[in-house]
Amino acid sequence: MKHELKFTVNGHPYELHIRPKTLLVQVLRDHLGLTGTKRGCSCSSCAACTVLLNGMAVKSCSVLALQAEGAEVLTVEGLARGPELNPLQQAFLDHGAFQCGFCTPGMLMAATALLRETPKPNKDQIREGIDANICRCTGYNSIIRAVTAVANGEYQEAAK
Amino acid sequence: MMKDFEYLAPKTLGDALALLEQHGDDCKVIAGGQSLLILMRQGLVAPAYLIDIKGVPGLATITFDPKEGLKIGALVTHRAIEKSPEIRQRYGVLSEMERRLASIQTRNWGTIGGNLCHADPAGDPAPVLMALGATVTMASTQGPRTVPLEDFVLDYFETAMQHNELLTEIRVPAPAPRTGTVYSKFTVIESELGTVGVAVSITLSPTDRTCGDVRIVLGGAGPRPLRAKQAEDALRGKRITDDLLKDAAERAAAEAQPISDINASADYRREVLKVQVRRMAAEAVSRAERN
Amino acid sequence: MSTYSVIGKRVRRVDGPDKVSGRAKYTFDLVLPEMLYGKILRSPHPHARILSIDTSKAEKLIGVKAVVTGKDTLGRKNGIWRRFPELCDEEILCRTKVRYIGDPVAAVAAVDEDTAEEALDLIDVEYEPLPAVFDPLEAIKEDAPQIHEGVELNINVTRHIEWGDVDEAFKKCDYVREDQFKCSSQAHMAMETHCAVASFGLDGKLTVWTSTQSSYYVQRLLADMVGLREGDIRVIKPATGGGFGGKFELDSPQFCASVLSMKVCKPVKIVLQREEEFTASKRRTPMYCYSRLGAKKDGTLLAKEIRVITEGGAYTGMGATCLYLTGFFSSFPYRYPSYRYDGYRVYTNTAPTSAMRGFGAPQSTFVSEGQLDMLAADLGIDPVQIRRLNGMVPNHEVPGQATVQSCGLPECLDSIDQHLRQRGKLPPDHGIGIAAYGFMSGGIFNWFDTPYAFSAAIVRVNIDGKVDLFTGACDIGQGSDTTLSMICAEELGVALEDIRIHAADTGICPVDLGAWGSRQTLMTGNAVKMAAADAKRQLLEFAAAKLGANIVYDLDIKDRHVHLVDRPEKGFSYYDIVKQAIRGKDGEAIIGRGHYTPHRKGMVSPAYSFGVQAVEVAVDRETGRYKLLNVTTAHESGTVINPVGIEGQLEGAIMMAGGYGFCEDQPMDDGRILNPSIAEYKLIRSLDMPETKILEIDTYEPEGPFGAKEAGEGLTNPTAAALGNAIHKAVGVRINSLPITPEKVFRALQDQKQ
Numbered sequence A: 001m002k003h004e005l006k007f008t009v010n011g012h013p014y015e016l017h018i019r020p021k022t023l024l025v026q027v028l029r030d031h032l033g034l035t036g037t038k039r040g041c042s043c044s045s046c047a048a049c050t051v052l053l054n055g056m057a058v059k060s061c062s063v064l065a066l067q068a069e070g071a072e073v074l075t076v077e078g079l080a081r082g083p084e085l086n087p088l089q090q091a092f093l094d095h096g097a098f099q100c101g102f103c104t105p106g107m108l109m110a111a112t113a114l115l116r117e118t119p120k121p122n123k124d125q126i127r128e129g130i131d132a133n134i135c136r137c138t139g140y141n142s143i144i145r146a147v148t149a150v151a152n153g154e155y156q157e158a159a160k
Numbered sequence B: 001m002m003k004d005f006e007y008l009a010p011k012t013l014g015d016a017l018a019l020l021e022q023h024g025d026d027c028k029v030i031a032g033g034q035s036l037l038i039l040m041r042q043g044l045v046a047p048a049y050l051i052d053i054k055g056v057p058g059l060a061t062i063t064f065d066p067k068e069g070l071k072i073g074a075l076v077t078h079r080a081i082e083k084s085p086e087i088r089q090r091y092g093v094l095s096e097m098e099r100r101l102a103s104i105q106t107r108n109w110g111t112i113g114g115n116l117c118h119a120d121p122a123g124d125p126a127p128v129l130m131a132l133g134a135t136v137t138m139a140s141t142q143g144p145r146t147v148p149l150e151d152f153v154l155d156y157f158e159t160a161m162q163h164n165e166l167l168t169e170i171r172v173p174a175p176a177p178r179t180g181t182v183y184s185k186f187t188v189i190e191s192e193l194g195t196v197g198v199a200v201s202i203t204l205s206p207t208d209r210t211c212g213d214v215r216i217v218l219g220g221a222g223p224r225p226l227r228a229k230q231a232e233d234a235l236r237g238k239r240i241t242d243d244l245l246k247d248a249a250e251r252a253a254a255e256a257q258p259i260s261d262i263n264a265s266a267d268y269r270r271e272v273l274k275v276q277v278r279r280m281a282a283e284a285v286s287r288a289e290r291n
Numbered sequence C: 001m002s003t004y005s006v007i008g009k010r011v012r013r014v015d016g017p018d019k020v021s022g023r024a025k026y027t028f029d030l031v032l033p034e035m036l037y038g039k040i041l042r043s044p045h046p047h048a049r050i051l052s053i054d055t056s057k058a059e060k061l062i063g064v065k066a067v068v069t070g071k072d073t074l075g076r077k078n079g080i081w082r083r084f085p086e087l088c089d090e091e092i093l094c095r096t097k098v099r100y101i102g103d104p105v106a107a108v109a110a111v112d113e114d115t116a117e118e119a120l121d122l123i124d125v126e127y128e129p130l131p132a133v134f135d136p137l138e139a140i141k142e143d144a145p146q147i148h149e150g151v152e153l154n155i156n157v158t159r160h161i162e163w164g165d166v167d168e169a170f171k172k173c174d175y176v177r178e179d180q181f182k183c184s185s186q187a188h189m190a191m192e193t194h195c196a197v198a199s200f201g202l203d204g205k206l207t208v209w210t211s212t213q214s215s216y217y218v219q220r221l222l223a224d225m226v227g228l229r230e231g232d233i234r235v236i237k238p239a240t241g242g243g244f245g246g247k248f249e250l251d252s253p254q255f256c257a258s259v260l261s262m263k264v265c266k267p268v269k270i271v272l273q274r275e276e277e278f279t280a281s282k283r284r285t286p287m288y289c290y291s292r293l294g295a296k297k298d299g300t301l302l303a304k305e306i307r308v309i310t311e312g313g314a315y316t317g318m319g320a321t322c323l324y325l326t327g328f329f330s331s332f333p334y335r336y337p338s339y340r341y342d343g344y345r346v347y348t349n350t351a352p353t354s355a356m357r358g359f360g361a362p363q364s365t366f367v368s369e370g371q372l373d374m375l376a377a378d379l380g381i382d383p384v385q386i387r388r389l390n391g392m393v394p395n396h397e398v399p400g401q402a403t404v405q406s407c408g409l410p411e412c413l414d415s416i417d418q419h420l421r422q423r424g425k426l427p428p429d430h431g432i433g434i435a436a437y438g439f440m441s442g443g444i445f446n447w448f449d450t451p452y453a454f455s456a457a458i459v460r461v462n463i464d465g466k467v468d469l470f471t472g473a474c475d476i477g478q479g480s481d482t483t484l485s486m487i488c489a490e491e492l493g494v495a496l497e498d499i500r501i502h503a504a505d506t507g508i509c510p511v512d513l514g515a516w517g518s519r520q521t522l523m524t525g526n527a528v529k530m531a532a533a534d535a536k537r538q539l540l541e542f543a544a545a546k547l548g549a550n551i552v553y554d555l556d557i558k559d560r561h562v563h564l565v566d567r568p569e570k571g572f573s574y575y576d577i578v579k580q581a582i583r584g585k586d587g588e589a590i591i592g593r594g595h596y597t598p599h600r601k602g603m604v605s606p607a608y609s610f611g612v613q614a615v616e617v618a619v620d621r622e623t624g625r626y627k628l629l630n631v632t633t634a635h636e637s638g639t640v641i642n643p644v645g646i647e648g649q650l651e652g653a654i655m656m657a658g659g660y661g662f663c664e665d666q667p668m669d670d671g672r673i674l675n676p677s678i679a680e681y682k683l684i685r686s687l688d689m690p691e692t693k694i695l696e697i698d699t700y701e702p703e704g705p706f707g708a709k710e711a712g713e714g715l716t717n718p719t720a721a722a723l724g725n726a727i728h729k730a731v732g733v734r735i736n737s738l739p740i741t742p743e744k745v746f747r748a749l750q751d752q753k754q
């Protein structure tokens, strides 16, 4: 009954055997131990589970893992290079763009997808880019400031 | 809790249709799963076989031809529609609608076919596509058939599709000159399913503000998207004036069959429809004049 | 005032790197060897007698390791108001009766979540449904069903606050208004749902990792409920995904996981599903309010009388505190010569209501600030002016209740006045409403009946100069780990990165009551400051002789430099002193201790923060739909320790309190919450979030560490009130019930036309 799933996560290839009903988020968290990706609901409504699937932001709780066959998945654990945080992560630190941090992995991934698609987003585009992601702590504006700072090139040094 | 199922991933449309034929009621099709997986997690849907069509080739393309109009494969994602330059240029209303549908994450994986087959009465694409006069094509091992979208959506979460059929394509005729189409959904917070939605398409006569072809479709105003036929009749063949639009809007609101729920009372839905139909019709006219 | 090296600086949070890299481990993420997964069976009835529970089928299911019901418990009743046994009324696993839809009746532990869930379906509970009552106004009637044995008219708690001669004062008023209001419920909606991992060992000791606002309360309450001694229970709070008042009582995952684990001697994890979180965790208290306000022609307030009936739901929880604070903050932030409050908390067959950010004050602020605006309009007085005329000032005495020391309300009003002037004339159907507010910095009354200090801290200075800070304070996202580390670093004269904080683990940290009532900065801050000062003093004793100081008080440490205060250039390295001091103490690390329990500050709180908020809206007259455009807040919270933290608290509060005013609600039908999912529960998202601006007002609170006071919950008080006032300014209609939905605005506009 188990099916094979071959895909890469954060650049590492994986081959797993999973029950078909397994959701992408379950593979990431429960099988691969990548618990950075969170779950905040069971109705696809909070986006805490956002990861990039072939570069697109998706809710990993709403994607059947087997549909990621052959795909490249990027999770929050894949953002930093070793001890080096990436520009967006640094900007989140400087702007207090998180508090409890539970929405943060999903938020970072949504913002990453946004910046890849629209490197210089305006405020409205940023709002739109993270609108699926519920944050009960920050009120979003600090997150918008952090993303803006990255878009403005304030973290180019860090990017090198 | 999600029940276990047998997972089948056909590689061609033919294989998919054969599997559908074979497993009948025991199977369910999954495209993006954005709606289906929620139902499965709640145990409301528990198929023995899940047929994953997301990888079936040939169903994820958008093409435009001035004669045949627009063809959207059933597996085209919401996001692809939103971003398609072809659609932006010729069917702006579709990309505008998509931009406010769910969220980027859902649009990236969810498909237009899945949305129409799910047939949520509050869904956004159906009213717009109906206003644009779209047809849908279904396929089965017996061959394809095409019906107007209006005849496809039947009731709350119910379509005219048979168990052995797949939705394969949506076709939208090329827009006539001097046609304006607009859609707006009314929500409390920006991004949520609409309390009501209104799509209006108006074709003006070549010379003045006389209303030719007109379609007014109401979403969230009944068990399925509803053509406001009396409102359309009130406009068709007449010169557009503010009073006329007001009158049409009143009629549309009267035709609607909204329900009361936690989001709004039926009465309030009617009142909002009244305002929205008037505003959307006016906007459609001004777009028509520009086209 | 001295300049600070750490305090007031824009620093990165100490938990930041872990949180932005996905490494922070929440209870939700924990997996232990041999761990089982638990699920809770809940009542589908709002009120019913349990006739029998048959768990035999569930027990036989392969993979099920334990099933427990109320029979497996000691049958004790849990309650956080421990000083009043009659308010401890919640069995958590019900034995004979269920009182709301969601009341737990059994719990299962199994090898995985699916099996546990399947097992729930196999438990047969025979209920005898009882008549139920949902509305507090119905529940206080003679013939209403009785929800708790022996509780007459279902009245759970009453509160009376009075000073001055109210009746006489009303007679002297030139103008009196009477109004009724209705405040709605609200879900905490912390992103991490309630969860716990409990592990009971063969040594008879229980360890619980849990998402909590108070590891101490959980430890103490669990001890009562499972019959272990406090010291045999260790509660550890890993990273926590928000609380907002919903996580400081003993909850069903903590209790059920513990009971299950004690049965099987294996770790058991229970995570509430979001739907469960909505229906069966506590929530904001809905209330009916009647308010009478009297003033002189010039706007001087003379008398106020307010009566409140709150929907208590099935159990007390923190409801007694909420009821008192509703009454207390109904008088805020004004100087009423006479005042009377009567509050009744009534049991109903609905999910229990309890503490939520603001603790009754967002409700009372909505009522009092709305009514004050109406009164001002009737008298033709400007809203800012009437608040100036009556607002609290420093060293104000609330008769018989509280002493306010620092108070920057007048400056906040000036600042908002200036903002309003700058905005000038607004476009049609736009409006700005204001609301003034105040809030406490932690509570004084010891309802929990703890013998410990309310806050305590230990500072350990190690040989390399690095510092371990131990505190029971709970960082649930608000940033207390950072703020407390900053206070420690400042006092000790070292850098923030020299501090490593160990918090909220009852096994190693001194007791702290936890993160509620906006108490951590002031109370734990004081304890940390005292502990750091104690450690510093021990270091300076070694330095004193060398520097030829008369007494250690002539010395200080700043930026890792030990020196004479008068001659800062004369001194030497902190590191050297640490080494010498430790050597000199037989090699013992330097340990400083600190504690704080408020005293001689009345009954409520040692300090109060104040502010005024202006909310700007644009209303669509035809549909009633409106948009929150921007929110400007003049706020004072004493010395700002962590400016990034305050911005975050403020903006987050606007999301939450704006939502309370605008869209959040928990409609019910016969005790069933109709929108128990995030898809249906409307929350402000980034596209709805207004622009925010903060106008920081300088004050200094003598009672707080370095002059600091609260900046957490108070910020949730004004927004719904200011929003209501803004709608009125924009289109002239007044909505006295929350939330202010477009439909309500539309109806009011229609009535206005007629």
Ligand SMILES: Cc1cc2nc3c(=O)[nH]c(=O)nc-3n(C[C@H](O)[C@H](O)[C@H](O)COP(=O)(O)OP(=O)(O)OC[C@H]3O[C@@H](n4cnc5c(N)ncnc54)[C@H](O)[C@@H]3O)c2cc1C
Binding pocket: A043, A044, A045, B028, B029, B030, B031, B032, B033, B034, B035, B036, B037, B053, B074, B075, B078, B100, B101, B102, B103, B106, B109, B110, B111, B112, B113, B114, B115, B117, B118, B122, B123, B124, B125, B161, B165, B166, B167, B168, B192, B193, B194
């Ligand atoms: C959080 C959230 C918000 C949303 N907001 C909106 C909104 O604002 N407006 C809106 O319109 N929608 C909204 N939706 C619905 C969603 O966009 C669509 O329903 C979704 O895109 C469906 O596409 P899918 O490919 O994921 O379909 P699936 O979930 O895979 O399938 C849906 C149904 O269609 C059937 N099906 C799918 N494809 C075919 C096919 N080709 N032939 C036959 N049957 C098929 C499936 O068997 C299933 O019954 C929202 C959904 C979520 C989760």
Ligand code: FES
Binding pocket: A038, A039, A040, A041, A042, A043, A044, A045, A046, A047, A048, A049, A050, A059, A060, A061, A062
């Ligand atoms: S967990 Fe909430 S959307 Fe995926």
Ligand code: FES
Binding pocket: A097, A098, A099, A100, A101, A102, A103, A104, A134, A135, A136, A137, A138, C191, C241, C242, C477
């Ligand atoms: S930081 Fe807590 S939910 Fe966003």
